[in-house]
Amino acid sequence: MSKAPNSPHAGQVSIDLGDRSYEIQIASGVLDSPLAWQGLPRAAAALIVTNETDAPLYLARLQASIQPHYTQVHVCTLPDGEAYKTWESLQLIFDALLGHACDRKTVLFALGGGVIGDITGFAAACYMRGVPFVQVPTTLLAQVDSSVGGKTAINHPMGKNMVGAFYQPERVVCDLSTLSTLPARELSAGLAEVIKYGPIADMAFLDWIELHLGDLLARDPQALAHAVQRSCEIKAWVVGQDEREAGIRAILNFGHTFGHAIEAGLGFGVWLHGEAVGCGMVMAARLSQRLGLVDAAFADRLTALIARAGLPTVGPDLGVQAYLHHMRVDKKAEGGDIRFVLIDPPGSAKLLGAPDALVAEVLQACCLA
Ligand code: NAD
Numbered sequence: 001m002s003k004a005p006n007s008p009h010a011g012q013v014s015i016d017l018g019d020r021s022y023e024i025q026i027a028s029g030v031l032d033s034p035l036a037w038q039g040l041p042r043a044a045a046a047l048i049v050t051n052e053t054d055a056p057l058y059l060a061r062l063q064a065s066i067q068p069h070y071t072q073v074h075v076c077t078l079p080d081g082e083a084y085k086t087w088e089s090l091q092l093i094f095d096a097l098l099g100h101a102c103d104r105k106t107v108l109f110a111l112g113g114g115v116i117g118d119i120t121g122f123a124a125a126c127y128m129r130g131v132p133f134v135q136v137p138t139t140l141l142a143q144v145d146s147s148v149g150g151k152t153a154i155n156h157p158m159g160k161n162m163v164g165a166f167y168q169p170e171r172v173v174c175d176l177s178t179l180s181t182l183p184a185r186e187l188s189a190g191l192a193e194v195i196k197y198g199p200i201a202d203m204a205f206l207d208w209i210e211l212h213l214g215d216l217l218a219r220d221p222q223a224l225a226h227a228v229q230r231s232c233e234i235k236a237w238v239v240g241q242d243e244r245e246a247g248i249r250a251i252l253n254f255g256h257t258f259g260h261a262i263e264a265g266l267g268f269g270v271w272l273h274g275e276a277v278g279c280g281m282v283m284a285a286r287l288s289q290r291l292g293l294v295d296a297a298f299a300d301r302l303t304a305l306i307a308r309a310g311l312p313t314v315g316p317d318l319g320v321q322a323y324l325h326h327m328r329v330d331k332k333a334e335g336g337d338i339r340f341v342l343i344d345p346p347g348s349a350k351l352l353g354a355p356d357a358l359v360a361e362v363l364q365a366c367c368l369a
């Protein structure tokens with residue numbers, strides 16, 4: 001049984017964080033509704049941050065939709081990709097804000113996937129010591145995870161998401177219809193973060209994903225709506241208890257310790273974030289199994305689902321030492337000791353250490369030799 005409550009309203013999830021609370025709106029076509037933006041902080045100007053892939057698809061629609069609320073709507077279009085989640089991209093946003101003489105009430109809109117959301121959120125946290133921002137996620141991964149919860153960051157060449165801030169958006173507006181243009185590989189990457197919520201918090205949701213994976217891969221609108229809604233409900237429940245990851249929020253990083261090592265080890269952008277997380281969940285499940293926290297049947301079941309979702313289940317051969325090196329700079333590490341999110345029992349998770357020798361065995365079993 002999951003402890004994460006269902007939202008009383010289909011298409012709406014609340015994040016309860018006192019004076020930083022906000023709503024997630026989930027619907028097909030919501031991007032075009034001027035009502036979606038009602039009640040946001042009043043401002044003369046808005047800046048939409050997007051990238052060269054999203055802009056031709058959705059920029060004109062967002063501009064038309066928010067136009068009634070602002071005197072000026074500016075645009076900053078960044079290059080596309082994880083490799084551009086950098087200081088240079090952040091600087092381009094500040095150049096645009098200052099170039100247009102944007103004041104401290106200016107509202108930033110992040111139109112795109114998790115890369116745009118994370119950079120824009122960090123820019124909003126920094127510009128004039130903080131301006132409001134709105135997440136308009138257009139990938140499955142961003143709709144079920146990265147747009148929610150206020151983690152913002154850029155990468156450093158030596159580590160993933162190493163420079164950033166906790167900074168909550170004013171609102172999250174998920175237009176499910178944008179998922180129709182998503183490449184199949186990106187849809188699968190998003191499914192990794194959907195699958196994640198089952199083992200850590202809600203085994204009934206894992207059962208549902210197993211049953212409806214074909215519908216999700218076929219982009220059935222009802223299946224996608226349920227997957228986004230339930231994922232956001234679980235994330236809202238976790239973040240509502242632990243906004244700044246002093247404890248339980250770490251469970252949202254299931255698969256990410258191994259996954260971030262894969263991303264950093266191969267070079268950012270070679271594997272998609274969701275692909276690395278999918279494979280990382282296989283490794284973390286196998287480590288849980290070796291520690292006696294779950295049985296082989298559970299690890300096999302999760303591995304099979306991840307494979308059916310079109311995600312890699314065998315890691316790249318970076319070498320055990322390279323994996324350990326990257327995992328020691330993970331934000332969850334303490335004093336150089338790596339801590340993993342492990343399943344114990346299925347449906348809940350814990351942050352635990354493990355002997356290097358055991359981790360090495362898991363890596364040897366899970367990576368291409
Ligand atoms: P992404 O932002 O790179 O988007 C994936 C690709 O899809 C890009 O090429 C993008 O231009 C394109 N795209 C976006 N929307 C599209 C659409 N509707 N149609 C066609 N193409 C579209 O990747 P992502 O998977 O969305 O996000 C991954 C990033 O999110 C990583 O940097 C990861 O670290 C971060 N993340 C952050 C959090 C958080 O809590 N802040 C959580 C999970 C992941």
Ligand code: GLY
Nearest residue numbers: 149151249252253
């Ligand atoms: N995606 C991990 C978190 O939001 O905490």
